[in-house]
Amino acid sequence: MNYIFYFLIVISIIIGAVNGKLSDVVNSILSGAELSVKVAFSLIGIMAFWLGIMKIAEKSGLVTFLAKILKPISKRLFNELPQDSPAIGDVAMSFSANALGLANAATPIGIKAMEEMQKANTDKTTASNSMCMFLAMSTAGFQIVPTTVIAILIGIGYKNPTEIIAPTLIVTTIAFISAIIIAKIFQHFWSPQTQNNTEENGGAL
Amino acid sequence: MSFQTVMNTISLWTLPVIIILILTVGLIKKVPVYEAFTQGAKDGFKVSVNIIPYLVAIIVAISMLKASGAIEMAGAVLAPVLNYFHIPIDTIPIMIVRSLSGSAALGIFSDIAHTLGPDAYATKLAAIMLGSSETTFYVLAVYFGAVGITKLRYALVVGILADIIGIVAAVSVCHWLFA
Numbered sequence: 583m584n585y586i587f588y589f590l591i592v593i594s595i596i597i598g599a600v601n602g603k604l605s606d607v608v609n610s611i612l613s614g615a616e617l618s619v620k621v622a623f624s625l626i627g628i629m630a631f632w633l634g635i636m637k638i639a640e641k642s643g644l645v646t647f648l649a650k651i652l653k654p655i656s657k658r659l660f661n662e663l664p665q666d667s668p669a670i671g672d673v674a675m676s677f678s679a680n681a682l683g684l685a686n687a688a689t690p691i692g693i694k695a696m697e698e699m700q701k702a703n704t705d706k707t708t709a710s711n712s713m714c715m716f717l718a719m720s721t722a723g724f725q726i727v728p729t730t731v732i733a734i735l736i737g738i739g740y741k742n743p744t745e746i747i748a749p750t751l752i753v754t755t756i757a758f759i760s761a762i763i764i765a766k767i768f769q770h771f772w773s774p775q776t777q778n779n780t781e782e783n784g785g786a787l
Numbered sequence: 788m789s790f791q792t793v794m795n796t797i798s799l800w801t802l803p804v805i806i807i808l809i810l811t812v813g814l815i816k817k818v819p820v821y822e823a824f825t826q827g828a829k830d831g832f833k834v835s836v837n838i839i840p841y842l843v844a845i846i847v848a849i850s851m852l853k854a855s856g857a858i859e860m861a862g863a864v865l866a867p868v869l870n871y872f873h874i875p876i877d878t879i880p881i882m883i884v885r886s887l888s889g890s891a892a893l894g895i896f897s898d899i900a901h902t903l904g905p906d907a908y909a910t911k912l913a914a915i916m917l918g919s920s921e922t923t924f925y926v927l928a929v930y931f932g933a934v935g936i937t938k939l940r941y942a943l944v945v946g947i948l949a950d951i952i953g954i955v956a957a958v959s960v961c962h963w964l965f966a
Contacts, residue, residue: 610853618839619842625835626831626835638823638824638827692926697933697934709931709938718946721927721946730918734900750914753915753957756953765945
């Protein structure tokens with residue numbers, strides 16, 4: 583991340599200078615910083631709402647129940663997490679929210695899942711295998727119905743916007759499964775974070 | 788009832804059904820739902836404020852990159868390659884921006900859709916690309932930022948590889964169905 587951060591900023595300045603857009607680049611620092619705070623503050627309300635709802639789900643045992651149902655899958659994907667960890671339930675909830683296109687709910691619940699995984703993490707500043715797996719699943723953006731895209735298509739008078747659903751689903755599934763497989767492979771070859779438990783064969787997936 | 792009405796009804800009802808389900812199970816299990824809710828909601832502010840430094844880092848860096856014209860330059864470099872594969876050049880900005888900025892990608896898509904119209908192949912391809920992926924950099928910054936993790940190990944590489952696979956898949960599927 584250090585290199586990427588450095589690279590993004592230095593490249594922007596150099597290319598901006600070459601293109602004669604240096605003043606735009608400098609102005610974008612201010613507008614970008616402003617936008618970040620706007621994004622964070624606009625999250626507060628919806629974050630509070632979903633963390634509240636999730637607390638109820640957690641206390642009623644719904645999250646643990648969900649974690650139990652998904653045990654056969656989660657055992658393979660998140661093999662370093664304690665199997666009764668509420669993180670599994672949170673991961674499942676966040677994934678469902680994403681899949682249903684409820685982006686507002688997915689982020690708070692996803693963050694909650696990260697917090698649960700952080701509890702089981704041995705090095706608090708470095709991502710654990712489970713976190714990388716969860717991020718791989720989340721960044722792949724699996725979604726059953728792309729609601730925003732369809733809304734725009736309807737807006738421009740697209741005759742049959744639902745014809746986009748099937749191909750999108752195929753593509754998102756391919757990306758999603760690839761992300762899981764790549765994360766599994768990297769988990770074996772990337773320098774381990776700490777001493778990991780001996781893993782059962784992850785190639786089964 | 789058309790397929791579209793069914794879809795609309797489903798998307799309208801998912802959220803309310805989930806909320807009712809969680810509240811009802813809570814009540815049945817004798818959870819003090821109001822107290823539990825407020826207890827959980829208390830963290831909303833803290834979490835949102837915690838992610839600000841990570842958001843500033845990633846959003847400022849990407850805003851600078853966008854302002855520098857680097858994305859247009861990358862597009863110009865990619866254009867001959869995409870031409871060779873019969874991929875419409877109009878979709879290049881979406882491919883590059885999709886992982887970096889969700890709102891920018893949506894803006895570009897609106898633009899393509901409005902200028903090229905509903906029947907254009909590029910509109911369909913762009914729609915599939917946009918609908919099938921996530922803003923990788925934003926998700927990474929927010930999720931890892933919320934728990935204070937700075938060493939991402941392979942998380943970013945996986946995210947980007949999956950995005951590239953997604954683009955290739957979108958081009959192939961779109962070609963197969965609509966070309």
